[in-house]
Amino acid sequence: MDNTNKTIVHIDEYHFLWFVINRPDKRNAIDYDVMEQLNRAIQIAKTNDSIRGFVITGTGDKAFCSGGDLTVFHRLKTKEEAYSMLSKMGNILYELLTLPIPTFALLNGTAVGGGCEIASACDIRVALHNNVKIGFVQGNLGITTGWGGATMLMEKLQPADALTLLYSGKIYNVEMAKHLHFIQSMQPLSTRQQQSEYIDNQLVQSANVLRSYKSALIKKWVFSNVQERMAEEINTCAMLWARDEHHEAVQSFLNK
Known part of the structure; x- marks a missing residue:
């Protein structure tokens, strides 16, 4: 369908739209191109x-998504520069959160930082092998979740x-x-066909029925002002982003 060197997008025989982040050399990190392609797939x-x-997953078995590409986003220094990037992705994840169909994050490897925020936007999170790890590590870089992840997580978990x-x-x-209810199950599914069959077995066949159930949840999120709360969270992250604590932490990480 819309295959680039950074993403693979296709619709399978079960009528599932797959968005595969295809940057294994970058641990499937998000840059502006991937953002735009994700937004296009959601639409x-x-x-x-x-x-x-x-369905969102990544190429390979090492990383689902390592969050934002620090080699790209470390160039952003001011609150305004950070807010422009953060709000762009935050808006895309709100669109994913409120997509009126079932959404699945198939964790093919480690999900950290923004990778966990992407997974949080999905209805169901499934680990594809026992070596999967997850972590909201943003606090170690002197910032909070910047794409609305904390707000979405509060909606999904206790x-x-x-x-x-x-x-x-x-x-x-x-x-x-x-145990913390972030991942619903671990399913050792190594091929796309197995993964599609597994998802198909979790769903009734009627797309209209699935959309109706999801719309009931979306109404709850609209009523509780999730979008506005995500925007406030993103603004807070942008302020922290501009501080020396964050820039020094990222530089130290990149120097490792």
């Missing part, structure tokens, strides 16, 4: 009534579980991620 899913689900993930900045294995 296709939103307007094609035959699509029954939206507050104590969400705060454990956010406060600690730690990396968690599959068992602990399941």
Whole structure:
């Protein structure tokens, strides 16, 4: 469908739209091109009534997504520069959150930082092997979640579980991620066909029924001002981004 060197997008025989981040050499990090391609894929899913689900995963078995590409975004220094990037991705993730069909994050490897925020926007998170790890590590870089991840996490998890993930900045294995209800299950599915069949088995066939159920949840999020709360979270991150603490932490990380 829309295959570039950075992403692979296609609709399978089960009417699932797949968005595959194809940057294994960058641990499937997000840059502006990937952002734009994700937004385009979401709009296709939103307007094609035959699509029954939206699936995000990554190439390889090492990384689902390592968040924002620091080699690109470390150039952003001021609050205004940071806010421009953060709000762009935050708006895309709100679109993903409120996509009126079931959404799945298939964690093919480690998800950290913004990778966990992307997964948080999805309805269901499934680990594809026991070596998957997850971590909201943003706090170790002197910032908070910058794409609305904390707000979305609070909607998906019990507050104590969400705060454990956010406060600690730690990396968690599959068992602990399941214990904290971030990951719903671990399914050793090595091929796209197996993964599609697994998702298909979780869903009724009617796209109209699936959209109706999802719309009930979207109404709740609209009523509780999720979009506005995400915007406030993004603004806070932009302010922290501009501080020396963040820039020094990122530089130290890049120097490793």
